[in-house]
Amino acid sequence: MARAKFQTLTEQMFYILLCLREECCGTDIMAKVSEITEGNVNVGPGTLYHLLEQFSEAGMIEETKVEGRKRSYLLTETGKEALQAEYERICRQAADYRRYMEVKE
Numbered sequence: 001m002a003r004a005k006f007q008t009l010t011e012q013m014f015y016i017l018l019c020l021r022e023e024c025c026g027t028d029i030m031a032k033v034s035e036i037t038e039g040n041v042n043v044g045p046g047t048l049y050h051l052l053e054q055f056s057e058a059g060m061i062e063e064t065k066v067e068g069r070k071r072s073y074l075l076t077e078t079g080k081e082a083l084q085a086e087y088e089r090i091c092r093q094a095a096d097y098r099r100y101m102e103v104k105e
Contacts, residue, residue: 006058010084012043016051017083020075023064026052029073057078 009017012033019032026048033043052073055061055086060079065072075083 006082009082011041013045013051014086015041016043016048017075017079018026019062020061020073022097023072023074025070025072
């Protein structure tokens with residue numbers, strides 16, 4: 001059975017949504033992801049703009065401003081909920097790791 005779209009997020013998806021807690025354009029998002037992750041996660045323009053389109057269609061982000069070709073976006077309530085759910089999923093994984101590693105040591 002196929003999983004629901006955005007049931008879990010990739011690293012790139014998670015960090016894009018995290019950046020969009022504040023209004024950002026695409027180039028700002030790419031720079032912020034690199035800054036937040038200290039260069040450990042990068043998002044290329046092709047991936048970024050494809051995901052922005054998908055997030056917009058899913059109602060997770062909204063376009064807030066258009067200046068020529070520059071478009072800015074902001075997280076919606078649906079996007080905030082998806083970001084929170086992913087954070088909680090990651091925390092559960094970390095807790096499972098700690099619990100399992102303690103038993104094995």
